[in-house]
Amino acid sequence: MSKIGGLLRRTFGVVREHVGTDHLGNRYYLIPEQKTWTGRHVRAKRIVEAANPAEHEYMEGSIPMEWEAWVRGRRKEPPSIEELMLNESQREKIKLKAIEVEEKDLALQAKEYEEGLVATPTRTVAKGHASTAIFGKEELSQEPTSTANKFQPGSWMPTSKK
Template sequence: MRGSMSGSQGLLRALLRLFSKEVKQYVGTDQFGNKYFYIPERKNWLGQTMRERRFVEARDKKEVDYREGDIPMEWEAWIRKTRKSPPTIEIECSQFHQSLCAMVLHLFSLLIFWTHSSLLMSRQREIEERAVNLESGDLPE
């Protein structure tokens, strides 16, 4: 029974959207695949001013399945209108920065490993040379 009620409500919303000239604009997608939309302020068919709407369409969940933390903090702030602009560029830069940092750390660890290996190999050659000199009776000067 409840399923048919929510289905009819969805149909009613779709019809109202069709007649109210409500056009959703795609804003961005978060790292979980949730899509964010915006409907600008507009006049309805009665001439009333309708406030702007910001909302998320979940990738694989129903709206009632959402828990705190399922939407990234930056997007949550945008939906609640505590931030003016969507965080798409900020998130992309943050992800790029994180991958760049990871790459630099990896290269740095390789450099340290290579330097350490070179020093160990150099030290090992030095010890081997001394051993050969000691066996042959040549004493270092």
């Protein structure tokens, strides 16, 4: 079988085996280990044929985590449909629990603020830019200032730095 497969690969090019398709329409292929016509060994490859082939349309999460782990070689076997469905339902449960916990936390904070157990956070307005050396300080400058036509030469005298 491997001799026939090798002959077909040499004759018709790379043979890829369809492994699966996810719910987003991405198709996954395995290119088995093969020998070129020169006798060089080529390692097996795992590739994805995206449902939206335009690069600018790719978004994080366009490939399910299980399939990405298979493509990157972190798992040996491709994921089954049952596994994908089970993991998706678990993710939804976790999202719902996170929302529930956040609502309880906000209600507890509001109750503590009302009872006076916790001081309400103050909101301060900062003047200037935080990266400046004198952020938040209002000191008078020793530097001369000019307002165009009102400046009188010799009216400013430097102060001693002693």
